[in-house]
Amino acid sequence: MPTPPRGARPVSGGTSALDLPRTPTGVQQVLHALRARTPRRGAGLPAEPRWRSEFVDRTAKGPRTSLRAFGYADAELGRWGRRVDDTAVAGPLRLLTEEGLAALTEVCDGLERAAGTTRFIATRRVRGADLLSPFINNMIRDRVFLLACSRLVGVPLVPHPLRIPTAQINYSAGQGRREIVRWHRDGMDYVFTIQLSGEEDYEGGRFTYFQGRTDEFPGDGPGDPRVREAPCRERGATLFLHGSRIFHAVTPVTDGRRVVLVLSFFCPYFARQDSNTFWHLAGDDGIPATAVAWLRLKWPVRNPAVDFSLRAGSPVVTWADLDRD
Numbered sequence: 028m029p030t031p032p033r034g035a036r037p038v039s040g041g042t043s044a045l046d047l048p049r050t051p052t053g054v055q056q057v058l059h060a061l062r063a064r065t066p067r068r069g070a071g072l073p074a075e076p077r078w079r080s081e082f083v084d085r086t087a088k089g090p091r092t093s094l095r096a097f098g099y100a101d102a103e104l105g106r107w108g109r110r111v112d113d114t115a116v117a118g119p120l121r122l123l124t125e126e127g128l129a130a131l132t133e134v135c136d137g138l139e140r141a142a143g144t145t146r147f148i149a150t151r152r153v154r155g156a157d158l159l160s161p162f163i164n165n166m167i168r169d170r171v172f173l174l175a176c177s178r179l180v181g182v183p184l185v186p187h188p189l190r191i192p193t194a195q196i197n198y199s200a201g202q203g204r205r206e207i208v209r210w211h212r213d214g215m216d217y218v219f220t221i222q223l224s225g226e227e228d229y230e231g232g233r234f235t236y237f238q239g240r241t242d243e244f245p246g247d248g249p250g251d252p253r254v255r256e257a258p259c260r261e262r263g264a265t266l267f268l269h270g271s272r273i274f275h276a277v278t279p280v281t282d283g284r285r286v287v288l289v290l291s292f293f294c295p296y297f298a299r300q301d302s303n304t305f306w307h308l309a310g311d312d313g314i315p316a317t318a319v320a321w322l323r324l325k326w327p328v329r330n331p332a333v334d335f336s337l338r339a340g341s342p343v344v345t346w347a348d349l350d351r352d
């Protein structure tokens with residue numbers, strides 16, 4: 028059995044996490060795509076603070092677990108020369124300073140009024156938050172921020188060129204509807220979550236993942252010891268997950284309010300391995316918006332680092348940039 032990442036512990040409540048529903052597949056997934064609409068663009072959003080590069084904590088460091096510990100074989104890992112794409116989980120850690128975190132929280136609170144629901148994976152959320160917020164846009168396209176993220180994962184990262192799923196804010200409240208994140212794996216390979224509320228703000232809402240290969244999920248069924256909780260309930264806690272290779276879910280928020288920013292990145296050098304499928308994306312955003320984004324992702328390139336950075340509206344990040352100055 029693979030060893031749990033440092034700091035991870037079996038999910039509290041034991042078997043209950045595996046009872047969460049799973050994201051629809053097959054015909055149900057196509058039905059979601061037909062019903063989904065392009066995310067709304069809200070007018071009249073509140074003024075927000077300005078992003079500053081100094082908000083990045085350049086000393087950010089934290090525990091790291093390899094995809095091998097999830098049962099993936101060497102031959103299944105992406106490679107570019109001697110570099111290997113093998114980070115499964117990194118963190119939790121703090122990526123932003125206290126001041127940066129306060130500013131980001133203010134921005135995401137202000138965007139809540141633009142939140143919609145699709146019930147495909149998560150309930151209430153804002154997709155394409157960087158298309159609404161100059162702060163989030165400048166943050167995820169800031170070279171200092173991108174270098175910090177790239178170094179934590181060990182591969183060059185730029186914002187995902189699909190754009191709509193690049194920056195997403197999940198809001199869950201303990202009243203009324205049962206707000207959960209179903210068991211799923213992301214279409215995205217490189218996903219960071221930043222907690223914008225702390226454990227004092229809500230009950231439940233535990234980030235849960237399956238420490239095994241995706242084709243082994245749901246493993247031995249309820250009570251599988253590979254279902255683990257990531258210890259990231261502190262405000263500001265940032266967790267990297269190789270989203271497409273790890274099943275994960277969030278248990279229901281039963282009281283209070285939980286807000287999480289989910290950022291998806293892309294490694295230009297591994298563009299061919301990008302795990303998104305058309306229908307997974309269309310289930311969230313509808314077919315017309317996905318068709319346009321899909322072309323942006325799949326059109327052939329000459330220099331991956333340069334071309335995909337242009338497509339993502341980002342500064343270029345190369346392998347050489349991973350080595351500290």
Ligand SMILES: O=C(O)CCC(=O)C(=O)O
Nearest residue numbers: 149197208220277287289
């Ligand atoms: O809300 C969270 O903590 C993570 C949600 C998630 O996995 C997702 O939106 O893909």
Ligand SMILES: [Fe+2]
Nearest residue numbers: 212213270275
């Ligand atoms: Fe996810």
